Amino acid sequence: MTKFLVRRSLIAIPTLVGISLVLFAIIAMAPGDPFSDLAQNPNVPPELRLQLRQQLGLDDPVLIQYGRWATSMARGNWGVSFSSHVPVLDLIWGRLPTTLFVVGSSYLVALIIAIPAGVISAVKQYSWMDNLATTFAFLGYSLPTFFTGLLFILVFTVKLGWLPEVYTTNIQETGWGWVLVMLRQAAMPVAVLALFQSAEVARFVRASVLEVLHLDYVRTARAKGLSESRVVVWHVVRNALIPVVTILALQVPSIFTGALVTEQIFRVPGIGSLLIRSMNSHDTPVVMGIFFTYSVLVVVFTLAADVLYGILDPRIRYN
Amino acid sequence: MEALKARDAHRTLWSNAWRQFRRHRLAMAGLSVFTFFVVACAAGPFVYRTPADALDFARSNEGPSFEHPLGTNDRGEDMLARVLYGGQVSLAVGIVAMFLGLVIGTAIGAISGYFGGIIDLLLMRLTELLISLPQLPLLLLIVYFFRDSLRERIGIYAGTFLVMVCVLGGLQWMPVARLVRAAFLSIKTKEYIEAAHCIGVPPLRMIVSHMLPNAASGIIVSGSLAVAGVILAESTLSFLGLGFPPDYPTWGRLLFDAKDLLAIAPHVVLIPGAMIFLTVLSINFIGDGLRDALDPRKL
Numbered sequence: 001m002t003k004f005l006v007r008r009s010l011i012a013i014p015t016l017v018g019i020s021l022v023l024f025a026i027i028a029m030a031p032g033d034p035f036s037d038l039a040q041n042p043n044v045p046p047e048l049r050l051q052l053r054q055q056l057g058l059d060d061p062v063l064i065q066y067g068r069w070a071t072s073m074a075r076g077n078w079g080v081s082f083s084s085h086v087p088v089l090d091l092i093w094g095r096l097p098t099t100l101f102v103v104g105s106s107y108l109v110a111l112i113i114a115i116p117a118g119v120i121s122a123v124k125q126y127s128w129m130d131n132l133a134t135t136f137a138f139l140g141y142s143l144p145t146f147f148t149g150l151l152f153i154l155v156f157t158v159k160l161g162w163l164p165e166v167y168t169t170n171i172q173e174t175g176w177g178w179v180l181v182m183l184r185q186a187a188m189p190v191a192v193l194a195l196f197q198s199a200e201v202a203r204f205v206r207a208s209v210l211e212v213l214h215l216d217y218v219r220t221a222r223a224k225g226l227s228e229s230r231v232v233v234w235h236v237v238r239n240a241l242i243p244v245v246t247i248l249a250l251q252v253p254s255i256f257t258g259a260l261v262t263e264q265i266f267r268v269p270g271i272g273s274l275l276i277r278s279m280n281s282h283d284t285p286v287v288m289g290i291f292f293t294y295s296v297l298v299v300v301f302t303l304a305a306d307v308l309y310g311i312l313d314p315r316i317r318y319n
Numbered sequence: 320m321e322a323l324k325a326r327d328a329h330r331t332l333w334s335n336a337w338r339q340f341r342r343h344r345l346a347m348a349g350l351s352v353f354t355f356f357v358v359a360c361a362a363g364p365f366v367y368r369t370p371a372d373a374l375d376f377a378r379s380n381e382g383p384s385f386e387h388p389l390g391t392n393d394r395g396e397d398m399l400a401r402v403l404y405g406g407q408v409s410l411a412v413g414i415v416a417m418f419l420g421l422v423i424g425t426a427i428g429a430i431s432g433y434f435g436g437i438i439d440l441l442l443m444r445l446t447e448l449l450i451s452l453p454q455l456p457l458l459l460l461i462v463y464f465f466r467d468s469l470r471e472r473i474g475i476y477a478g479t480f481l482v483m484v485c486v487l488g489g490l491q492w493m494p495v496a497r498l499v500r501a502a503f504l505s506i507k508t509k510e511y512i513e514a515a516h517c518i519g520v521p522p523l524r525m526i527v528s529h530m531l532p533n534a535a536s537g538i539i540v541s542g543s544l545a546v547a548g549v550i551l552a553e554s555t556l557s558f559l560g561l562g563f564p565p566d567y568p569t570w571g572r573l574l575f576d577a578k579d580l581l582a583i584a585p586h587v588v589l590i591p592g593a594m595i596f597l598t599v600l601s602i603n604f605i606g607d608g609l610r611d612a613l614d615p616r617k618l
Binding site: 015018019022023026027029030138139141142143144146147150151153154158253254256257260261264265275276279280287288290291294295297298299302 | 444448449451452453454455456457459460461463464465468547551554555558559560561571574578581582585588589592595596599600603604
């Protein structure tokens with residue numbers, strides 16, 4: 001098991017190197033000097049500009065440039081923000097928990113909706129509940145997150161006035177009051193993401209349950225005289241959910257995309273809204289740092305899903 | 320007997336697929352809606368002569384009326400004209416980028432599957448790497464670095480259009496490449512390919528006229544779904560303010576301009592949002608129908 005973990009983690013390293021190569025290639029191919037508008041930027045002292053040019057070694061051969069850049073990234077030296085003069089890594093570190101909280105809770109909510117919906121529509125295939133769930137999944141899949149976000153604000157903030165539009169991290173209340181404010185402000189961003197995700201997961205759960213439902217051991221379980229609900233919950237769902245882990249892993253990149261948009265709509269102070277802000281203020285080190293953070297997150301979550309799959313499915317061999 | 324022969328002569332692969340496609344009610348509905356949108360956006364501005372950029376601050380944020388069938392925005396511009404005009408750009412980006420993605424994906428998948436070996440290994444590693452990258456941040460990054468200089472060189476509209484099409488098409492090809500490669504790997508072992516090898520068919524001709532037609536159904540289905548993917552990605556970028564400039568009101572850009580007007584003029588948000596939603600939904604239905612229709616086991 002440990003061997004499997006180590007080996008699987010080692011496979012992630014070439015991916016990270018590949019990603020860093022892509023990132024570096026984009027910077028290197030970008031027309032002109034990416035730091036040229038620094039010369040006009042009064043916020044940037046000339047020493048910082050020189051230091052940056054030197055750090056990136058803009059006049060050296062490309063391979064040496066890449067090597068130097070990659071080692072400084074690996075050492076945690078991601079540069080300094082042009083606009084706030086704070087180290088990029090600290091900026092990202094401060095905002096990452098908010099992003100992870102929103103993404104994590106939407107994953108949870110999506111599973112809570114999608115698993116029962118998928119199981120019911122498979123067990124009662126072609127019933128009105130199945131039709132309802134399938135239609136709902138198709139709609140959720142085609143509704144872009146930015147449109148659902150605006151619709152939610154229109155209904156719940158503008159028309160009904162139930163939920164606040166803006167997300168804040170410095171809540172004044174303490175204790176239960178804090179929890180209440182947090183729940184109210186997180187409700188819409190989480191719901192938007194969960195709706196988008198649960199549509200795809202529900203479709204996948206349905207297909208997976210349908211496949212398991214006709215296997216021999218399920219017939220055996222029924223023949224033993226087990227109640228239908230026990231057969232479904234204990235025998236069918238347990239096995240049907242294993243492949244669902246794969247779809248969760250495949251969704252990781254798209255969920256961070258959705259989170260980026262959602263953060264922008266609800267002004268959630270996560271790394272997505274920081275990315276947009278830094279782009280608009282031409283804060284290149286922050287933009288690069290956040291892109292790399294997203295890539296690392298995707299690699300880490302995909303790795304976690306892979307390992308989870310190995311643990312859940314005893315048929316997977318570790319060697 | 321003669322009549323039967325004549326009828327059979329007309330039953331080609333495509334007419335069979337069309338026959339199957341017509342039975343899929345949702346797909347037909349999707350096709351009608353999508354065709355309607357394309358025709359309306361292409362021909363609409365010639366029929367509906369109200370300009371898309373005529374300012375009229377006295378009549379800003381108005382709801383639908385006889386003069387402005389879909390109301391006006393905060394600058395008093397006619398929403399119907401803007402939706403039609405912006406739709407041209409949205410749909411054009413979607414369709415052009417889809418073709419670009421299909422061409423790249425088919426070429427890479429075909430080369431990878433046909434030649435195998437080290438070429439296959441390298442191309443597939445590249446494909447996997449690009450699939451595992453977070454798409455939207457990557458898009459934003461490329462737009463961020465390249466947009467301004469291209470705009471300076473070939474103009475705002477052409478520059479943005481070119482960046483959008485290249486980037487969106489250039490990031491849509493990976494699933495197609497995998498699919499074509501998988502199809503080629505199985506087609507390669509068929510007897511008729513062996514036979515073609517024996518009579519000395521050169522590689523290019525082998526790929527284009529013997530193998531590709533048998534991989535076509537998958538390519539067509541993923542092409543249809545790619546249009547939806549590109550339209551969504553373009554509107555996401557424009558919604559974040561990093562796509563088309565305000566003079567080219569794509570549906571995403573219209574939403575970006577409207578998001579602060581939610582409380583005053585909800586129709587300004589609902590109309591472009593509904594256009595994106597309906598377009599994507601109808602394309603997804605078309606893709607579903609094509610998948611059923613082009614499956615040769617289902618005749």
